[in-house]
Amino acid sequence: MIISYKYPIFPNKITQWKLAENLDACRWLYNRILQDLNDAKEKGIKLKTYDTQNKIPSLKLENPKLNRVYSKVLQMVNYTLWSNIKGLAASKKNSRKIGHIRFKGYGWYNTLNYNQSGFKIDQDHGVLHLSKIGDMRIKIYRKIEGCIKAVIVKREGERWFAIVQANQEPQPLSETEEAVGLDVGLTSFVVDSVGNEIENPRCAKQSADKLARLQRRLARAVRGSNNYKSLKYKIAKLHKRINCQRDDFLHKLSRAYVNNFDIICVEDLDIKGLKEKGHNNGMHRSIHDASWSKFVFMLSYKAQSAGRKLIKVDPRNTTQRCSACGSIAEKDLSVRVHECPYCGFSCDRDYNASRNILITGMEQPVAPIEPKPLHHISVMQVLAMTWEAAPFRTR
Structure with a gap:
């Protein structure tokens, strides 16, 4: 499996100029290929991936700056554009509203993809070498394991990062003989089937003011002025801080669940569908801030690496069905307590849903249970988690 490591890099001024020049050349190539595709479409000509890739050598004559970019990086520009086209086609096939692929303006192309070759990493001395660019310092705070397949250089505001992709063999953890169902939400980020209630960090809301x-x-500043540029940098830095806070929380929480449970059952939610159902903007922001999809993605690859099993279940009736008798007890979203009119079982609404997710995922028969109070876990407790220990209540 492919594991990605993200490290900060520190190019000097000359190297930064070369990186920026390479990015702008790749941006020009991206726009030129897109223009050729649009022209061919108007003429009724259907081009393939290899058709546009074969044009790259002739385009070097038109724009000599392409000769200063490593050939594999130019090929990956073509690959990126076609991946975007295929992604839009897939969305259209799923009846989603789509627009068209836009041309990249100045400063809007921020990635150089060195795939398979053109790079060299000295982990002992912290040096990254990129073909046609040179050497730069890289801060490797976590040793890279496995065979390195690619290095992606990315510009984020005023900073530069290297994303190193390595092929690793799974490293299974010891079995715990435990299974858990997870119900994600907005009131609490997660309520699980063993009675843990994880607080929602609401990272974006905390920095909203x-x-x-x-x-x-920024809206009042003169566009292009030093003040305008300074404010744009501060806004980008704040967005970066929010994303880092969110990712830190999600990484530690997903790691804790993978370490403690052999089988993890989650709802197969259609997040985009939830946003398109006509909820207000506040609901949209809260769903985006929670990042359920990213949490499930982290659970997925961590479970695969650790030899665990992640099961996605149909979310229909997980909230309405009674986990003690299996009857349907309908309730509105505002009702936070599940009370079954058939068997009398009463518990927290989200805890009932998490048990139904576990029952569906494990394909177990419904069995009578005793209600239990939820064990609240704060955001700070999650952030303080280590690899070995977590404040989880298990069976």
Whole structure:
């Protein structure tokens, strides 16, 4: 399986200039291939991936700056464009509203993809070498294991990062003989079937006032001025901070579940569908801030690496069905307590849903249970988790 490591890199001024020049050349190539595709479409000509890739050598004559970019990087520009086209086609096939692929403006192309070759990493001395660019310092705070397949250089604001992709063999953890069902939500981020209630960090909401003030100041600033550029940098830095806070929480929580349970059952939610159902903007922001999809993705690859099993179940009736008798007890979203009119079982609404997710995922028969109070786990407790220990209540 492919594992990605993300490290900060520190190019000097000359190297930064070369990186920026390479990015702009790749941006030009991306736009030129897209223009050729649009022209061919108007003429009724259907081009394939290899058709546009074969044009790259002739385009070097048109724009000599392409000769300063490693050939594999130019090929990956073509690959990226076709991947975007295929992604839009797949969305259209699923009856989603789509637009068209846009041309990249100046500063909007920020990735150089060195696939298979053109790079060399000295982990002992912290040096990254990129073909046609040179050497730069890289901070390797976690040793790279496995066979390195690619290095992706990315510009994020004023900083540069290297994403190293390595092929690793799975490293199974010892069995725990435990299974868990997870119900994600907004009131609590997760309520699981063993009675743990994880607090929702609401990272974006905590920084919303500061972000709004910066955006108001940006709207009043003169476009292109030093003040305008400074405010744009501060806004980008704040967004980065919010994303880092969210990722830190999700990484530690997903790691804790993978370490403690052999089988993890989650709902197969259609997140985009939830956003398109006509909820208000506040609901959209809260769903985006929670990042359920990213959490499930982290659970997926961590479970695969650790030899665990992740099961996605149909979310229909997981909230309405009674986990003690299997009867349907309908309730509105505002009702936070499940009370079954048939068997009398009463518990937290989300805890009932998590048990139904576990029952469906494990294909177990419904069995009578005793209600239990939820064990609340705060955001700070999650952030303090280590690899070996977590404040989880298990069976």
